[in-house]
Amino acid sequence: MYFLLNLLGVFVVMGVVFLCSPNKKAVKWRPIVSLIIVELLITWFMLGTTIGSWVINKIGSFFTWLISCANEGIGFVFPTAMANETVDFFFSALLPIIFIVTFFDILSYFGILTWIIDKGGWVISKVSRLPKLESFFSIQMMFLGNTEALAVIRDQLSVLKDNRLLTFGIMSMSSISGSILGAYLSMVPAEYVFSAIPLNCLNALILVSILNPIHVKKEEDIIYVPPKSEKKDFFSTISNSMLVGMNMVIVILAMVIGYVALTAGLNGVLGVIVHGLTIQKIFSFIFSPFAFLLGLTGHDAMYVAQLMGIKLATNEFVAMMDLKNNLDTLPPHTIAVATTFLTSFANFSTVGMIYGTYNSVLSKDKAAIIGKNVWKLLVSGIAVSLLSAMIVGLFVW
Template identity: 90%
Template sequence: MYFLLNVLGVFVVMGVVFLCSPNKRKVKWRPVISLLVLELIITWIMLGTTIGSWVINKIASFFTWLIECASEGIAFVFPTAMANETVDFFFSALLPIIFVVTFFDILSYFGILTWIIDKVGWVISKVSRLPKLESFFSIQMMFLGNTEALAVIRDQLSVLKDNRLLTFGIMSMSSISGSIIGAYLSMVPAEYVFSAIPLNCLNALILVSILNPVHVPKEDDIIYVPPKSEKKDFFSTISNSMLVGMNMVIVILAMVIGYVALTAGLNGILGVIVNGLTIQKIFSFIFSPFAFLLGLPLQDAMYVAQLMGIKLATNEFVAMMDLKNHLDTLPPHTIAVATTFLTSFANFSTVGMIYGTYNSVLSEGKSAVIGKNVWKLLVSGIAVSLLSAMIVGLFVW
């Protein structure tokens, strides 16, 4: 029975997103079905064979190396902070943005990144029948994270229309950052973290195709290359990249602090109205039907719904720390779906991070498209996490 509920959940989530779509007639179902089949194959390979996890680990090790390089620079300026066993979010996740942006801007300077975007995007787009840039972005944010991935393609974003800019904002809700994978692995099982990463990216393509279908003419399905007249010398380029990265860190930091503080303030007001009431508890009741559709018994469903509420109102770290304390008492299926759901940045703070990134790398006018469509970002982020968890749940019992 629980397996059938899990299968039903996949269709319910996609149905809810379809009902939320303002352009239902423009939805193309062939790419959606193709990507769903691809996801089932990938999940089977990752959870049923050793080669899948080996490949993902090799890719992850590259990004771990990038973060280690960034940590060298951070440790030079903040040796005491980096020497602590528990490194703060500011040092572990935000400051590495400076080096990551610079590294990929160097690749762009020599034309390497542009070539990769064009070729890899072409392969993914052939499978999904979606535009090349969107297809590559879904892969790029697999380990880079939303803010870093958006910064890397900022030249591409600067020439896009609002409807496609919204697409990238919606997709950005479904990523994580390579800089914090290690922190995840210290709390929850590695196989489900690594399963969630590619599934989130492919599900982001699926759900954005339903929630915000965009037709891109063939002549517009290209990778923007800045003219030579705009190309600066190498050292000016990397210096500017570092400044762009630092500006992003400051903007994102302000957004995260503000949203977490607002949540705390809202909980204080709710607590006055009803003793013990919090926004997390409200979300847990809202999500309980979807948790049940993960193929969970009632008691486990209510617990996982609580984790969902904690993640959305605060962040995945708080929820993962709670899950870590219950791993010994939960069955494999519950652990698998809960871990997969929590492995993403989909929460209120992330909306602020995306808006801040658009505002810092583009312009205030272009970032307004995010502010006007916050609900689409939240629906997509939650739906992607649910869909990924449901697909993983099909293979773990």
């Protein structure tokens, strides 16, 4: 019975997103079905085979190496902070952006990243039927995170129309950052974290195809290469990259502080109206029907709904810490779906981070496309997390 409820949940989530689509007639279902089949095969491969787990771990090791390189630079400037057992979000998740942006700009300078985007995007686009750049972006998000991935392709974004810029904003709600992967793994089971990462990216492709369907002409489906006249010397390029990265850190930091503070302020107002009422509890009540559709029993469904509310109103770290303290008391299915749902950046703060990134690497006018479509970003982020959790739940009981 609970398996069928879990399976029903997949169709319900897809149906809800379809109802939210402003252009239902443009939705193409054949590539969506193809992507779902690919997701089921990937989930089986990762959770059901030894080699699948080995592959994901090797990919994760590369990005862990990138972060360790970034930490060398951070540790030189802030040795005391980096020596602590618990490293603050500013040092662990934001400052590595400076090195990651620089590293991939070096790859772009020598044409390596442009070639990878072109060829890798071509392969995925054959299944997703989306343009090469959007398809490759889904791979970037697996470990780079939304802000880093957007910064890496900022030259590409600068020449896109608003409808495609919105696509990247919507997809960005479903990523995580390799810089905080270690923090996740210290709190929740690794196999579900690594399962969530590729599923989130594929589900982002699926749901953006429903929520913001676009058609790109063949002549427009190209990877932008800056003209040689705009190409600076190598050291000027990497120096500029570092400054771009630092600017992003400052903007994102302001957005995160502001949104978390606003949540606390809103909770204070709600507490005056009704004692003990918080925005987290309101979201928990709203999400409770979807928690049951994860194939959960009554008590577990309400607990996971509570985690959902915490994640959306604050962030996934707070929710994961709560889950960590209850792992010994929960059945495998509940742990699998809860962990998978929490493994993404889908919350209000992330909307601010994406807006801040657009504002810093593009312009205020380009960032306006995010501000006008906040609801689409939130719907997509929540739906991607739910869909990934439901697919993993089908394989763990």
